[in-house]
Amino acid sequence: MPNSEFLQEHLSHVLTKDGYIKVNSKLEVRGQENHYALGDVADVGEGKLGYLAQQQGVYLAKTIIKSFAGRSNKAYKRNPFMALIPIGQDRGVVQLPFAVTTMKLLVNLKQKDLFINKIYKSFGVR
Ligand SMILES: Cc1cc2nc3c(=O)[nH]c(=O)nc-3n(C[C@H](O)[C@H](O)[C@H](O)COP(=O)(O)OP(=O)(O)OC[C@H]3O[C@@H](n4cnc5c(N)ncnc54)[C@H](O)[C@@H]3O)c2cc1C
Structure with a gap:
């Protein structure tokens, strides 16, 4: 909520x-x-x-x-829904705009550290 x-x-x-x-x-x-x-x-x-x-x-x-600077920006481009959900250490599910898959190659992208390092980096703390 x-x-x-x-x-x-x-x-x-x-x-x-x-x-x-x-x-x-x-x-x-x-x-x-x-x-x-x-x-x-x-x-x-x-x-x-x-x-x-x-x-x-x-x-x-x-x-x-x-x-x-007195300039206007173009409209914000909305993104389609996507989700990458690791389940345990070697499984998971990925929702893409066109399919839902358990393909390891995609699930593994987030498996290692749940993107925690990536997020810290984006905030400039690592
Ligand atoms: C269990 C869980 C897992 C998730 N996993 C992912 C994921 O893997 N990937 C992903 O991209 N997203 C994920 N999300 C979603 C993500 O956490 C949120 O979309 C994101 O945090 C939204 O950021 P925000 O800054 O809009 O809101 P928030 O992060 O909720 O920040 C709002 C802040 O405002 C503060 N606040 C509220 N009311 C007031 C007030 N009156 N005065 C002052 N401060 C106030 C709150 O305390 C909070 O710190 C997950 C969410 C949950 C719950």
Whole structure:
């Protein structure tokens, strides 16, 4: 469930009936100026996943930098749902936009460390 109760008092118009923050194609909060939302709490229209929240963050950073220069950014391109779920040490399942598979080659991508190092690196802590 989205943790957006704190918006109810003054900004209830930006919330969907399920409590997600309404955003337009550029991740701007609908009905507000200079407000943006991303990640799990935003009604972006793609999976609630960390790697997507990161992509939305990169997009928004670029959008804001461009806006300082008086330029606008193109719409955020939504990604199809994908999931890579390791189960134990040598099994797992992968959901691609066109198929679901247990192919080891793909499952093994995440098996080693669940992408933990990759995520730390992306935050600049390793
Ligand atoms: C078990 C599990 C496994 C997952 N596995 C994966 C995976 O393998 N790959 C993947 O890509 N994604 C995965 N996800 C999804 C991923 O964790 C989320 O999509 C991602 O964390 C969303 O990031 P976020 O910054 O939007 O929200 P969050 O990471 O939830 O961050 C929101 C932060 O805001 C804080 N907060 C809440 N309310 C307030 C408030 N009123 N004031 C101040 N702070 C507040 C919270 O404490 C939290 O720290 C998984 C999720 C779960 C639960």
